[in-house]
Amino acid sequence: MGIFERYLSLWVAISIALGVILGTLIPGFFAAVAALEVAHVNLVVAVLIWLMIYPMMVQVDFAAIGDVGKKPKGLILTLVVNWLIKPFTMAALGWLFFRVLFVDLVDPTTAGEYIAGMILLGVAPCTAMVFVWSQLTKGDPNYTLVQVSVNDVIMIVAFAPITGFLLGVNDISVPWETLLISVALYVVLPLIAGAITRRQLDDSGHERLEAWVQRLKPWSMIGLLSTVVLLFGFQAETLLTQPLVIVLIAIPLLIQTYGIFAITYVAALKIRLPHNIAAPACMIGTSNFFELAVAVAISLFGLHSGAALATVVGVLVEVPVMLSLVWFANRTRHWFSHDESVND
Numbered sequence: 001m002g003i004f005e006r007y008l009s010l011w012v013a014i015s016i017a018l019g020v021i022l023g024t025l026i027p028g029f030f031a032a033v034a035a036l037e038v039a040h041v042n043l044v045v046a047v048l049i050w051l052m053i054y055p056m057m058v059q060v061d062f063a064a065i066g067d068v069g070k071k072p073k074g075l076i077l078t079l080v081v082n083w084l085i086k087p088f089t090m091a092a093l094g095w096l097f098f099r100v101l102f103v104d105l106v107d108p109t110t111a112g113e114y115i116a117g118m119i120l121l122g123v124a125p126c127t128a129m130v131f132v133w134s135q136l137t138k139g140d141p142n143y144t145l146v147q148v149s150v151n152d153v154i155m156i157v158a159f160a161p162i163t164g165f166l167l168g169v170n171d172i173s174v175p176w177e178t179l180l181i182s183v184a185l186y187v188v189l190p191l192i193a194g195a196i197t198r199r200q201l202d203d204s205g206h207e208r209l210e211a212w213v214q215r216l217k218p219w220s221m222i223g224l225l226s227t228v229v230l231l232f233g234f235q236a237e238t239l240l241t242q243p244l245v246i247v248l249i250a251i252p253l254l255i256q257t258y259g260i261f262a263i264t265y266v267a268a269l270k271i272r273l274p275h276n277i278a279a280p281a282c283m284i285g286t287s288n289f290f291e292l293a294v295a296v297a298i299s300l301f302g303l304h305s306g307a308a309l310a311t312v313v314g315v316l317v318e319v320p321v322m323l324s325l326v327w328f329a330n331r332t333r334h335w336f337s338h339d340e341s342v343n344d
Contacts, residue, residue: 011221012316015228022229023236030233034303041185041299045230049186049295051223055216056291057194058201058209059131060149071143074268074277078147081264081285082125083158089260090122091115091166093252102248110306112172114249117297117310119166122256123159124289124296125151129322130280133287136326139280147284152191155289159183163296175300182299186292224315227294231312234303249313257321261286265329268336275336279329287322290314 023030036043094115098106106114126133126148134144160183164174201209232239239245264285268278293311301307 011225012228012312015225016232016312016316019229019232020236020239023233024240027236030230033230034234041181042303045227045295045298045303046185048223048227048230049291050190051219052227052291053186053190053295054193055213055220057152057190058197058213058216060145060152060191060194060198071277073271074143074273074281075147075150077264077267077271077273078151078281078285079154081260081267082151083154083162085263086125086256086260086285087119087122087162087166090256091119091170093256094118095170097248097252105244105248112170113301113306114310115170116167116172116301117249117293117305117307117314118252118256119163119170120293120297120307121253121288121290121311121314123163123166124292125155126284126287126289129287129318130284133283133322133326134280137279137283137329138276139283140276143277144280144284147280151284152187156183156188156191159187159292178300179296182296185299186295224291228312228315231294231298231303231308235309238309245309246313246316249310250317253314253317254321257286257317258325261325273336275329275333278336282329283322283325286325287318288314290318 033044034042098111098114102111130148131141131144133139134141160176160179164176164179167174197212198209201212261282264282265278268281273281290311293314294308297305297307297311
């Protein structure tokens with residue numbers, strides 16, 4: 001785990017502070033950036049999001065999908081959690097906190113935007129960081145690759161319908177054209193570009209592919225942190241007048257993360273998965289593809305929106321929470337006493 005990944009929350013916190021300071025000192029710059037839009041897509045942010053997403057998509061190996069028949073229980077568990085449980089529990093928690101418990105603290109329009117941001121996080125299963133979590137829990141790297149690849153294929157067809165449905169249920173207007181454009185721009189095209197790049201580099205030797213991935217990682221972090229600076233620059237006035245907002249958003253996100261992990265971990269024990277399959281399955285079911293969530297939130301609701309802010313708070317809490325779950329998974333390895341060599 002590199003220095004950027006290990007201290008991601010610190011870098012995000014620094015970027016948040018920098019964004020708020022710059023947004024206060026030079027608001028005109030951020031206004032000019034916000035004006036650079038085409039079809040509801042901010043051009044500057046689009047470039048930064050591609051810097052984030054493309055290196056992750058290069059790591060996805062679609063050839064691994066041919067191994068889906070091996071040890072199917074772990075894959076089934078991941079798919080059930082990612083697509084049948086997690087999006088709906090996230091939407092339910094968003095509604096509970098911002099329509100009921102926090103109803104006197106946040107105005108209805110902003111509350112709806114926070115719920116929308118949470119929904120986008122819940123519908124976007126982790127793609128890249130799960131490789132880090134799998135490594136830290138001594139997970140089976142090939143099986144993790146299969147899980148990520150299958151989830152990314154499903155995301156192409158399932159992300160927009162589930163997102164649209166949950167937004168509609170929560171009385172949030174769904175701009176379908178923008179949503180579909182976002183899926184094409186931030187899921188389909190990066191996946192295609194990553195697959196083409198991977199095939200070309202893999203043909204030249206796996207070492208060259210690994211070298212390319214390592215070379216891209218700093219750019220991915222630059223894209224992420226630059227996006228955070230922009231988002232919090234746009235939100236500077238709101239954050240200075242309402243600093244409690246980040247805490248309000250973080251509370252349901254923390255409950256969701258630990259709750260989903262508990263459900264998945266118990267299920268993995270019940271169906272007797274080996275630990276090197278169970279731990280990565282739980283990690284991919286728990287963590288989020290926050291880069292995609294940030295991009296779509298900006299496209300659908302705008303750079304200044306509460307939805308964009310909610311997805312960035314997701315970035316802030318992701319790494320420390322996931323590291324605590326890695327620690328727990330490693331400390332409870334003995335709970336999974338069955339043979340890890342068995343095809344389960």
